[in-house]
Amino acid sequence: MPEGHTIHRYARQMNLSLGGQKLAVTSPQGRFEGGASLVDGHRLDTVEPLGKHLFFWFNMTARSKAASRKAVHVHLGMYGRFTTQKSAEGDVPDPRGQVRMRLLGHDRVVDLNGPTACDVMDVEAVDTLRERIGPDLLTPDCDRARIHRRILGSRAAIGTLLMDQSVVSGIGNIYRAECLYRIRIDPRTPGNALDDETLEKLLDDATALMKIGVQYGPIRTVEPDVFGKKRWNQLKGDERFWLYKRKTCRGCGGEVEVIEQAGRTVYLCPREQAFLGIGSGC
DNA sequence: TCTTTATGTAAAC
DNA sequence: TTTACCTAAAGAA
Numbered sequence: 615m616p617e618g619h620t621i622h623r624y625a626r627q628m629n630l631s632l633g634g635q636k637l638a639v640t641s642p643q644g645r646f647e648g649g650a651s652l653v654d655g656h657r658l659d660t661v662e663p664l665g666k667h668l669f670f671w672f673n674m675t676a677r678s679k680a681a682s683r684k685a686v687h688v689h690l691g692m693y694g695r696f697t698t699q700k701s702a703e704g705d706v707p708d709p710r711g712q713v714r715m716r717l718l719g720h721d722r723v724v725d726l727n728g729p730t731a732c733d734v735m736d737v738e739a740v741d742t743l744r745e746r747i748g749p750d751l752l753t754p755d756c757d758r759a760r761i762h763r764r765i766l767g768s769r770a771a772i773g774t775l776l777m778d779q780s781v782v783s784g785i786g787n788i789y790r791a792e793c794l795y796r797i798r799i800d801p802r803t804p805g806n807a808l809d810d811e812t813l814e815k816l817l818d819d820a821t822a823l824m825k826i827g828v829q830y831g832p833i834r835t836v837e838p839d840v841f842g843k844k845r846w847n848q849l850k851g852d853e854r855f856w857l858y859k860r861k862t863c864r865g866c867g868g869e870v871e872v873i874e875q876a877g878r879t880v881y882l883c884p885r886e887q888a889f890l891g892i893g894s895g896c
Numbered sequence: 897t898c899t900t901t902a903t904g905t906a907a908a909c
Numbered sequence: 910t911t912t913a914c915c916t917a918a919a920g921a922a
Contacts, residue, residue, distance in 0.1 A: 616904075691915080692916085711917095730906080788903060789903090
């Protein structure tokens with residue numbers, strides 16, 4: 615389920631299972647053979663998450679040269695996923711499906727299937743890419759002020775802005791709909807109709823929800839205390855949400871409205887979510 | 897078992 | 910604005 619929380623979760627897992635090790639890097643499927651051979655046999659320093667992107671930083675130190683770094687850049691897109699399995703010498707599991715990249719460490723093997731992007735980048739190329747990616751709410755040094763400037767200075771709809779990865783990175787279609795419902799703002803509200811305080815509340819809520827996502831995996835936007843923790847852990851499908859993909863709103867029981875913004879389906883509650891700005895309340 | 901749909905983005909029109 | 914990428918889960922039959 616790749617929204618930003620999944621990326622942070624993977625980074626955490628893979629730093630634990632592969633970080634600091636020299637890895638055998640291959641492309642069982644073949645589509646990443648060239649890239650894999652560049653980093654094969656090198657040490658994985660760290661796995662860095664940024665929005666919906668992951669960077670596997672390899673130490674490329676050559677015998678006679680100063681240290682250099684290269685990154686395998688991965689974007690999962692809609693279908694991509696990593697799977698981690700145990701492995702031992704002489705007992706490495708067969709790749710399942712179309713495995714673009716396989717990372718083999720001391721006792722774990724990580725397979726990457728179905729990514730949108732998987733390529734090797736040097737430091738400069740990563741810096742260029744970084745410029746296109748807005749602050750990540752899950753990053754400790756997240757530049758909230760920059761997000762405020764972009765949103766409060768834009769006439770575009772808040773629902774569109776939240777999905778624009780150059781404005782704020784990591785939020786996907788589920789968190790967008792659910793956060794806007796939770797603070798009761800209509801997704802069509804222009805960014806510049808919000809005030810500082812409301813926007814801060816929105817970003818705080820998104821951050822809190824995504825942190826829960828990093829901890830548990832599947833997205834849940836309903837508070838644990840509504841159900842009791844045991845039940846909460848077992849919520850499935852649209853039970854986990856207020857609105858997303860639901861026919862009725864969990865809050866008021868009314869019909870959920872479905873619209874489209876920037877080519878993606880948005881769910882909203884027309885009774886509870888307020889449209890702010892010109893024309894509201896008239 | 898088959899068909900539809902999706903948490904995303906970039907390229908093509 | 911639409912299509913393509915590529916995979917698996919969910920829904921329909």
